[in-house]
Amino acid sequence: MSESERRGLRAATPADETGGPSSAPSPLGADPVVELEAAGVELGGRPVWSDLTLTVAPGEFLAVLGPNGAGKSTLLKTLLGLIPTASGRVRVAGRRPGVGNRDIGYLPQRRSFDPSLPVRGIDVVRLGLDGDRWGVPLRSTRPVRDRLEQLLELVGATDLAGRRIGQLSGGEQQRLLIAQALAREPRLLLLDEPLDSLDLANQAAVAALIADISDTEQIAVLIVAHDVNPVLPYVDRVLYLAGGRALVGAPEVVISGPTLSALYGTPIEVLRTSDGRLVVVGHPEAASYHPQLHPHEAPAG
């Protein structure tokens, strides 16, 4: 599906009323998945951000941008109930954070796996399905096997099922981790820099995969990104965190010179390259286009 088709499709399918076959069986399909009202968080007595008001609908794709230390990962951990709020009100799927984490798929900042780790691709996905239950199942049941197969297919990782996770490339690992996050049909995906340390081709592929799943499964996605460009074609809105404050809106509104200058309090310029990429100039750590050229991680062995 091309990007224009996707956007057209999204416009024609008002996300929430139709409710796809696998969307949550909520009586009110349009209930917001995430609600923050004047929420604030403090870490070690220091306010990270405050007065954050945000509502995210099912199927919405929202990019969380901002310089390092602005509290992007903190926002995800707040929604998971791992960090308490200092002020305001937070609801995830209508409940207090931390209560309904079964409905959340979470991908923390990229982890590295030892190449010799005796964990296969399929084991990683399986952890998302029943890794938190007590006891030991020695045999997989038919429904479990079917679900795993389905998840691997969804992220295009069927042929990675038997390979050791640490011997796969960054993009391959990220696909499996996304399948893990999707295992229990979450209503919300929280992705912390899922594109970081991928090469450009894989950044585009993984971003497209996430957007596609968000669309077809009506999953709300909050994606923390250092660079907005790989996700720019798919995002509905962006949340920009800087200096303890937050801005929410359409990408072209928020990522603009005047808006960011006001947010940062210093002159910021936003340039658009001929291929449509945004480059933020004026702040050393602003969300900008950094072509991080990572060598392909060759699978060892």
Next chain:
Amino acid sequence: MLADGFTWDLGSDLHQLFQFHFMVNAYRAGTVVAVVAGLIGWFLVLRRQSFVGHTLAIIAFPGASGAVLIGISAAWGYFGFCVAGALVIGAVRRGRPGEFSEESAVVGTVQAFALACGFLFVTLYHGLLEDVNTLLFGSFLGITDAQVRTLLAVGLGALVALAVIARPLRFASIDPDVAAARGVPVRAVSTVFLVVVALAVAETSQITGALLVFSLLVVPPATAQAITARPVLSAALAVALALLATWVGLAISYFTDYPSGFTITTLAFAAYLLVHGARWMATGRHRLRLAR
């Protein structure tokens, strides 16, 4: 030793091996310990926590020698000191599983003091010099029926506890952040596992001695995990390798008079070398093929 000597008649060898009760008990105890060490060690290696196992084993030495000094069974010293050590490590530890770098100096200091205490207790005991060797390097002589029963009961308890926490433990080992987000009590699970490891170390110490616990607790699981990444299969392989090293090691020791600590460790090490050698050859060929 008491044997007539090894012959190529396996039936007669087995008959010789089991004609004395102490040898039957050695095999009973060795079998229990191999199963316990293979399974618990599998998680220890998965979590990259071998260092903790070593620390607990070192703590076991003054425990055992202290127990002998005050006139109770060394087994109580092993179990008591190992479990107490595990609880202390679980309480003071920060950070993620396997991350011990900033604490290594502290742990090293404690290890040195523990060894020194053990040496003091042994000296104060004025016992036979052999006792030090037994505590440090193991012995299969003189295992009583009661000891076998204790090993079996404690081993079963440790394995049941492990079975209950196995899945969340594996999740927390591979992916602590996601496990925590999914509601796994990561810290509690880690502490329970440390106690389970302490029991395994205390049991293994009684066969291999405090310094050679890795021969059953780390080497067979590491070998198994290099052979296959399938979780159930590699855990079963870890147990099989530990059993094989123990059974064959005890037999060699019986017929040759080489100490069992040496024979068991050497067999486990040989399997490790064999598997890693084969893997190295395989990847070497693979690289060569890619280079062409």
